[in-house]
Amino acid sequence: MRIGVLGTGRVGQTLASALLRLGHEVRMGSRSAGNEAAVAWASQVGGPATEGTFADAAGFGEIVVNATAGAASLQALEAAGAEQLAGKVLIDVSNPLDTSKGMPPTLTVCNDDSLGEQIQRALPDVRVVKTLNTVTAAVMVEPSLVPGRHTIFMSGDDAAAKAEVAAILQEFGWPQDAILDLGGIDTARGPEMYLPMWIGLWGATGSPILNVEVRTAAPDDAAA
Amino acid sequence: MRIGVLGTGRVGQTLASALLRLGHEVRMGSRSAGNEAAVAWASQVGGPATEGTFADAAGFGEIVVNATAGAASLQALEAAGAEQLAGKVLIDVSNPLDTSKGMPPTLTVCNDDSLGEQIQRALPDVRVVKTLNTVTAAVMVEPSLVPGRHTIFMSGDDAAAKAEVAAILQEFGWPQDAILDLGGIDTARGPEMYLPMWIGLWGATGSPILNVEVRTAAPDDAAA
Numbered sequence: 001m002r003i004g005v006l007g008t009g010r011v012g013q014t015l016a017s018a019l020l021r022l023g024h025e026v027r028m029g030s031r032s033a034g035n036e037a038a039v040a041w042a043s044q045v046g047g048p049a050t051e052g053t054f055a056d057a058a059g060f061g062e063i064v065v066n067a068t069a070g071a072a073s074l075q076a077l078e079a080a081g082a083e084q085l086a087g088k089v090l091i092d093v094s095n096p097l098d099t100s101k102g103m104p105p106t107l108t109v110c111n112d113d114s115l116g117e118q119i120q121r122a123l124p125d126v127r128v129v130k131t132l133n134t135v136t137a138a139v140m141v142e143p144s145l146v147p148g149r150h151t152i153f154m155s156g157d158d159a160a161a162k163a164e165v166a167a168i169l170q171e172f173g174w175p176q177d178a179i180l181d182l183g184g185i186d187t188a189r190g191p192e193m194y195l196p197m198w199i200g201l202w203g204a205t206g207s208p209i210l211n212v213e214v215r216t217a218a219p220d221d222a223a224a
Numbered sequence: 225m226r227i228g229v230l231g232t233g234r235v236g237q238t239l240a241s242a243l244l245r246l247g248h249e250v251r252m253g254s255r256s257a258g259n260e261a262a263v264a265w266a267s268q269v270g271g272p273a274t275e276g277t278f279a280d281a282a283g284f285g286e287i288v289v290n291a292t293a294g295a296a297s298l299q300a301l302e303a304a305g306a307e308q309l310a311g312k313v314l315i316d317v318s319n320p321l322d323t324s325k326g327m328p329p330t331l332t333v334c335n336d337d338s339l340g341e342q343i344q345r346a347l348p349d350v351r352v353v354k355t356l357n358t359v360t361a362a363v364m365v366e367p368s369l370v371p372g373r374h375t376i377f378m379s380g381d382d383a384a385a386k387a388e389v390a391a392i393l394q395e396f397g398w399p400q401d402a403i404l405d406l407g408g409i410d411t412a413r414g415p416e417m418y419l420p421m422w423i424g425l426w427g428a429t430g431s432p433i434l435n436v437e438v439r440t441a442a443p444d445d446a447a448a
Contacts, residue, residue, distance in 0.1 A: 106336050153424075180428055182425075182428050183428065187424045187428075189328075189420045190422075193334070200411045200413075201404075205404075213436060214425055215370050215371060
């Protein structure tokens, strides 16, 4: 499958490299073609890896991943272009972190809205699926780094899009029963507002290689 | 131990009854003495159960529990009185939910502040410990309702206060290694902003009898 990855940072590179290893063709997008990090990545990984502008990557992908910094995502997606993205699945893994006021970061949007919802409103013809933002990049593509069963969340308005994304999550190694569909894109507020908790867990445990397992009293979990 | 429980709702009644069963003396506090719910509770449970004003309950307790609705907690604690609470451990289990705009609720404070921090600032002589707000009332006092190991969080500036609260959590049945100290009271932002996620998990799983287990790649968790 052809996949466009928007963003050249640690998350974008980790996802792009993992997708390549899985046999996909990947184009990394950034503000301008020839971005130093993107060129270095493409030459390093070999294989069907290319780079270009946000619009190049969005137009290339059958599926597009938003791995830009959350505070800049709406701008990056505007540059990618609504026509390049129309009808496509957009996997939004970003967190709307504001680090301008020091640590810990706050969120640029929360409580009565979320970045996932903002993106869906800005691009009504795009099938936005929020996922993977609750784990660090390494765990996104290699969940077995965290021992035992643990949960990854998905939010989106389009059921078929979520099924496509679930298939990619399974390629990364997420077991089907570890993928929890929270509902529509408005449920992205939960995983996005979880970020301060995630930062607290990192601080308390000393390891960013962490995740949570959701446990309920439902009968099918009784043996867990 | 004498414990004052502020709040007559489901959370307050559940905690107060459980503390009584554990052998503590409990006084339930509300806006005015003779509150219908508090009187009914005290007559129902028997034992060393009394009721009175917020100030009565705060003055009675060696430890005080804030189980009032989060949106009204600062007012309730002002009524309880700084002098009645001075030097005491205040276990804050409240969530700053705003249901006035419909469902899902939003938070009255979040992102760059939390209710736990607001309470600590309002009552600098009180040893505030935020805990238990991430599970439903029934699970607070009977964690085994959720199968397997799962995690409860604690935030507070006073280490000795957290040790006292951890002892009470263990009386409720929380294993020592399930109690995760996140750090100072400023880390209460994490567990409070987790609420939209908790609501989403309830919606997705169909059960409020739920919690999360934190898993890390730390060596001592490798066998978990």
